[in-house]
Amino acid sequence: MLVLDHVSFDTKENGVTCLLGPSGCGKSTLLNAISGLERLEQGRVEVVSDHGRATTLAPQLGYVFQDPRLLNWKRVEDNLIFALKGMEVPQVEWKERIHKYLGMVGLLEFRKQYPLYLSGGMRQRVGLARGLVIEPEVLLMDEPFSKLDQFTARKLREDTLAICAGLRQTALLVTHDVEEAAYMGDRIVILSARPAHVAEILDNPLPPLERELDDFGFIGFKKRLLQSVLKLMEEEVRAC
Amino acid sequence: MAQQQKTLSVQAQAAAGAVSLGALSGAGGGRAREAAMEIGLRVGSIATLILIWWALGLFFPPTLIPRPWDTFAEVAEIVSTGNFFAEMGATLRRVAVGFAIAMVLSVPLGILMGTLRSLESFFEPPVILGLTMPGLIWAVLMIMFFGLNETSAYAAVAVTIFPMLAISIWQGTKSIDKDLIDMSKAFHARPWSKVVDVILPQLVSHILAAVRYGLGLAWKVVVVVEMFGFSNGVGYQVVRGFNVFSMKTVLAWTITFLVVMIVIEFGIIGWLERMVTQWRPRVEAWRR
DSSP states (O other): OOOBOSOOOOOOTTSEEEEEOOTTSSHHHHHHHHHTSSOOSSOOOOEEOTTSOEEESSOOEEEEOSSOOOOTTSOHHHHHHHHHHHTTOOGGGHHHHHHHHHHHTTOGGGTTSOGGGSOHHHHHHHHHHHHHHTOOSEEEEESTTTTSOHHHHHHHHHHHHHHHHHHTOOEEEEESOHHHHHHHOSEEEEEETTTBEEEEEEEOSSOGGGOOTTOHHHHHHHHHHHHHHHHHHHHHHHHO | OOOOOOOOOOOOOOOOIIIIIHHHHOOOHHHHHHHHHHHHHHHHHHHHHHHHHHHHHTTSOTTTSOOHHHHHHHHHHHHHHSHHHHHHHHHHHHHHHHHHHHHHHHHHHHHHHHHOHHHHHHHHHHHHHHHHSOHHHHHHHHHHHHOSSHHHHHHHHHHHHHHHHHHHHHHHHHTOOHHHHHHHHHTTOOHHHIIIIIIHHHHHHHHHHHHHHHHHHHHHHHHHHHHTTOSSSHHHHHHHHHHTTOHHHHHHHHHHHHHHHHIIIIIIIHHHHHHHTTTSOOOGGGOO
8 A cells, every 4th residue: 555655755854844744644654664673665864964874774763652652661871871872872871861862851850760661751751862962964753742731741841842943953843633732833735635745845934943823924824734735635535 | 509618628747758768767666556557466366276175186086186285295306316407408409409490491481472373282181181180180290200219399389380380371471561561672772671671570479379379289299209218318217107096196296397498488579579569668557
């Protein structure tokens, strides 16, 4: 079955790109293909440097999953070490990096704790720190806020955006939430369903730290996104 | 219909201790009382058993049902004369060696059966067959094959418990969380790290359950093997008691044996279990 059809886009350099599309449109498959968890039948994924030349065909990728997917039998810091070890980061850097990124997500004092003693939001933060600690060229996030309650999700979105902006982290976030896309994305790639193809690419007029949920500029952009998505759905219904 | 005013007034106090705080900071006062209560119940259960034994003794002659205190005196004598440690040591060694052999073989086989469908189909029939085979028959077969020596005892114990261990590890492997395997792939974990950090920790509780059942089976088989004609071990001592028709001796050896088993079960294995599952919050909150 064809899931992805000529999907082609560039992420925003040093910024967050959102893949926005309805559930089941192949967003996660795309992310898995990019990370190598699923094989592409055709096509490739490249990280392109400033000079316009491909640096690697197998870029260093960090992954934040929909649920935390932590090793519950390992302490928080050992979960980060698991990723550092896998990515072959030299051991001398471990301590400093763990300090830096656990501090960033606000969990430094919980580094010796086991995950199951933490709340769902905190566990997701550990997952975020694990994705960041390997200092990836691109951070992939697969609907990382969708299983959290509204308050927790909102706070974590804010923090994630601030962290990514602070690090100038190139990131790719998959979501089906229009508001989330408008809030998190410097660039939004709207995907249509089955087989997924790129319907529209929009750049966010607001810089990351100036997006307020009740600001007119933000609401305007959110509406603009919503219209695109609704139009797309209408077209699909008609095509049926 | 008159509209009813319904209000729910909530007054809650934080009762968080049971799940997380208790596990973080160790025992508080309530914890200690609960533990004392638990010990009390266990002691009470043993005391009840002894009471029933004593009551039965009122209706039968001491040759059939010896008095509890006479039997305990015999236990004291067995332990104080010193041959207890040699006999028990021989039995424990047979169980330990047989158990280790079975463990070393069943862990890899169980993991392979859980991961590869072809191996699962191939090994399922023999493993299930092995499970239904009575330990007594294994004991007979092994003694006939190896002769009356230590090897036959080790082999009998190993073969009897091997299928049980393999089955629980096989089933445990099948229930492993695939999402975590994906996660370990995304972070490029090496194969060794995948086994040690991701797969084995998920099997620990299955392995421990298997160890419990396995030990239970192993004790039963080893005693049978020893009865066949070994010249030491608890099984041999029980047969000796049987030959002179001394119920007291048979019971006394049985009791010492049981006590050692309980120490191993609750002490060593219980401790091991607490060690390897301290990452998991206690679920006592919903148990009453």
